[in-house]
Amino acid sequence: MNSIRKTDAAEAVVFDLAAEKLRQLNAALQALGPGSNTTAWRILNPRGEHAIAVGVTAPVSVRIDGPVGYYCGGMNDGAAITINGNAGPGVAENMMSGSVHVRGDASQAAGATAHGGLLVIDGNAAARCGISMKGVDIVVKGGVGHMSGFMAQSGNLVICGDAGEALGDSLYEAKIFLRGTVASLGADCEEKPMTPADRALLETLLLRADCDVDPAGFRLYGSARKLYHFHVDNAGAY
């Protein structure tokens, strides 16, 4: 199980995107094998470029110093990626394993469709955080925008701040832990009783995210499971 790993910058490979091309960086990262000795990478001058450090399959540490654009860390499968800045839309989209840590705010659709791994956002996430998530664990230390957890299938979304409108709309079996207020719940999302197992899961998630917040303040939301099957009362709508 991944937690946030610290990158030792002293021994890192430094890649300056002001001097070298993004395609070279991604090709180098994607070529790393499981036994690679270059286990720590530091990327300078990202300047909001898109698709930085996507598709990495080796268990290396990648630290990006500055704001990134669309899809940073997308499809990550094993790397520990830290963004020292804000992230654009779709950060860690479709992550399989590993971790992505945004040390600022994330734009919309953070962690979209991600199957595994840990996404930690120190600031706020915008709309549609965890949309269609399929097993990822997401911890947002701030709040999330509207339609977060839309059609979330499995995994856990922990929100330490407030949630916007239509939280968990058309939710499947993902769990949403919310500490702050929610503007409105989406269709088929309801508050659930927090079992001791849920509480233990939440404590583990907060610990893995290095998040010093009291688990006692959270509520749990899940699927009411009323949209799973066709209901004959709705026949007239078709």
Added chain:
Amino acid sequence: MCGIAGLFLKNRALEPELGAMTAIMLNVLTGRGPDSAGFAVYGDSIPDTVKLTLRADRKFDFGACAGALGVTVTIRDDHAVLSVPITRATEIRAALGRDFPEVTAVAVGTRMELFKGVGLPADVASRFGLATMSGSHAIGHTRMATESAVTIAGAHPFSTGPDQCLVHNGSLSNHNDMRRRLIREDMTFQTQNDSEVAAGFLSWRLREGARLDEALRDALDALDGFYTFVVGTETGFGVLRDPVACKPAVMAETEDYVAFGSEYRALADLPGIGNAHLFEPEPGRVYFWERPVESIH
């Protein structure tokens, strides 16, 4: 797609750099909008004078036109800015319509000049000399046409009132109905473009006495569709995203400026960006900055 760049200066020392900074921002946004580009710049005003920004075929002799009208002119590629004494503004606009039907009136204002053209943003900016322009705020747009043809008429910004302009990323679904309603309110439109209707709506609200922030709030109820708007007035700069907020937006604020970019990339070269307050404007929330009138020339 489409890209938006907006810059509103708080520190007057940066005013000579306004055009250069805006040109860099627009160039970065080429990938979001390579079809056409445009920008409005709020520069110095001259007492008792209005600026008329005009457009015509490149062969048109704006110098002779200005001479015939007895006014001064600054020609920039296929656009020209006439400096017209305020007492003669109505007369000269009528004369332009009557004697120079090949000329299109692009914008009018005491401070705003507005230029747009088909082509890559860098080419459009360089044709008009954007990098040399100074002023207090500027709003630019790079267009990827989706709803109407790649023409100058479809390029942004749109101006439907004095010193007012709007750029739009998105598309409106009730623009035909809204255009008809606004025409009944004596608003006029030059195109069938949805974004021009949004500009017209705001101009109508401003004409009826609303402040820019109030007009933007009204737009939330009146306009249906998806949009990120950045709008300018003589002294103000506003931002509005629709409540669903599919279109990207990033803002940066420092003691010296407020900047808007469709993406952070567009802001990356601004001075002091490393220490700027970066944020994503919230959906359905009106953002509005205004300079006190006395600080404008």
